[in-house]
Amino acid sequence: MEGTSVLRLLALISLLSRSTNQVRLTVSPSRSQFFEYESVTLICEDENRSDGWTVRRNTSRGNGTECVWWGISAGSTCKISYLFEHDTGLYWCESMSGSSSSSSSIQLSVSGGSVILQSPVLPVMEGDDVTLSCRAKNPTHNLPAAFYKDGSFIGDGPSGHMTLLHVSSSDEGLYKCNISRHGESPSRRISVKGKHPTTFSLHRRLVCHLLVVCPYFISTLLMLSLFRQRTKANDPLVSEEMTSSFRAGQGLDDVYENVISDVTTEHHF
Structure with a gap:
């Protein structure tokens, strides 16, 4: 029980560490x-x-x-x-x-072709502003452009730019642009994701989880130590202490499983 508890605690720390790296x-x-x-x-x-x-x-x-x-x-x-x-x-x-x-x-x-749409490489975060830029191969300076989402016109950009304010899931879709007498860009999908927990937030959760787990872990070690001492002395209360130690260890296992489930759910959010 003692070795298993140590290994599980280390596995928990490793999992939380990987979620921030x-x-x-x-x-x-x-x-x-x-x-x-x-x-x-x-x-x-x-x-x-x-x-x-x-x-x-x-x-x-x-x-x-x-x-x-x-x-x-x-x-x-x-x-x-x-x-x-x-x-x-x-x-x-x-x-x-x-x-x-x-x-x-x-x-x-x-x-x-002769026109491309410059947009964020990664999925954008919900609530952020997103700037789209329409660029011609020649000339390279900015030209007026028309912008489209899912095939529908959404506005003009006099300098070749358009900003989507405070994006949400409704802004997801295929975007493209067109520069008169130059051509149309390939379509580019823009995805919007919810805000991810920050590294600070994940570290804070790690500390909180350890504060929950450690008391059970320490109490289990103390009870196991007491159990061994009484075993050597052939104490008649061995059975009672063994039962208490088992229940404490089981409590640690239950806490561990709940924490792992919580962290795994957050990590894959």
């Missing part, structure tokens, strides 16, 4: 649509600033292939010097240690 894929320049022959740098980042990650992708040229087959790899960074339309696809970070750890995937689109 996620790897993420960042894109530079930070946009999801590119013209052919432009360059892009993909970077896997985690809180430990480790190099134990590789960028993989699914495209028309292959699924799950590593950066070394289609880009220039340097640690956890991958650069594509010249983009082509066949580079359109899903990109993500994956652990090089053989574990199942990975980041969320990002959709990158490469257009052979």
